[in-house]
Amino acid sequence: MRLIQNYDDLPMNWVGDWAGRRAALTPDRTALYDSFTQKSYTFQEMNDRASRVGTYLTDVLNLRKGDVITLICRNRIESIDIYLACGKLGIILAPLSQRLKNLELDDLIARLQPSALIYENQFADLVSNLSVPTSVQSVINIDGDQNSFENVILKTDPRQINIPLAMNDTCLYVHTGGTTAVPKICIVSYRQMVWNSFDILATGLAGSCNNVLITFPFFHIGGWNTFTPLFHAGITSILLREFNAGLILQLIHEGRVENFGAVEAMLQFLIAHPKFGETDFSRLKAITTAAAPCSKAIMQTFLDKGIPISQTYGMTEAGPSNFAYIARSDSLEELLMNSASIGTSMFHCDAKIIDRDLGHEVKPGEMGVLCLRSPHNFDGYLHDPMRTENILNQEGWIYTGDLAVQNQDGLIFIKGRADNMFISGGENISPEEIEQVLMKHPAVAGAICAGIPDPKWGQAPVALVIFHAGQSVTEEELKVFCRHSLADYKVPRQIRPVNELPLTSAGKLNRNAVIALFS
16 A cells, blocks of 8 residues: 655645634634624634635635635734635635735736735725736625625525645735835745644743734734634634724733734833723733844833743744744743843744855854744745745755844844845944844934945945934934944944834835935
């Protein structure tokens, strides 16, 4: 008898049918609390909704395995309904960011060639100006005048629609942004989603929590990367349509939230909100931060309330969850002491730091580029083999492009982006290092740095800063402050205050805009 060569290629009934499997195990347990409608849904109810949506997709819209649905929508329960229904049918969901401009969305949709476009009425004007390709046979406004999702789609009589899928089948197309070129479209398999859940749960990030708030948007992998492990583990998801500091504090005060993930800016908004001082945090067990290490000042505010903060790190192509700082003691001071570290790689993830030019692995204490390898690597960029080859090699290593250092205790520290580095007088400069120093000044709320052409040094650092409300400081004072921590050649030649930092459409710091401003 010939044995199965690769189980990841073997279609199985459970793959993608998250709703059906969880409903069979714990039908009456609460799956989701929708903070907008203030309604709770059991896992059985979520499976019923997914079955109705799936029946509509296949029987009315004639969608089949491998077809693509593009979705422009906030974090609504309807987004989850579509995600779970697509999992039953092998339909590929491609969520798109409503923050993108029309030209960017047109480019993405043209490459995705979707069969259906589903959107929220709030973005009707945005959708009306899109160049919709001929591949789109159905355009659905889920909550317009007809309220078609509630009155039509969810009224569909459900039937058994689940089909066997393989772990290597495609689950999602997720776009990622950058400061140059067009957005990349990551091919995300069911294997990637399943193994990422394994890693989050095995690493212990969900802990013993029963209720977890989803803060990251569903047009990024972070949203689905939060929801899917919670659904797998039978944990209740608390749903926000969009970030709302006051509502989050209210949910925490009511004891509905035991854990949530955030970027530092979200935590800053919570602290600045008038409700923060009167909020009861006693039932909040933990916070995880992502995107960049959280500052000590922000961490201290929550640590003073007895709430541990774990730093995490990852990227869509390699995880999206790859690293976490897991406390090695019960001391909250340990978290503060190692606040700049992303910890160690997760349970099922290999990591190494290589010399950016020679490719060999560097020693502890030496800076190089972080590379990752795990069963939750992505399957490449859609229709873009050249860019795929630049990031994923034959041995399965993802080249993150992030500069990192490992200390003697095995902890990893991110130092910046290799492609952001510039050379001034023959010296490599990481703009992130300068930004981190500027943000240590008590008056500075945010900073962005870049290198601009300089006739003497080739390139020279410049920076933009935003101040905390009611505070300011002179350019010379900031330069003096920088000299305490930076070599002279790293101190910005010019520092200008601005009301807001330039961002790309994907919400990342836009260094090209800084270069243009100073040039």
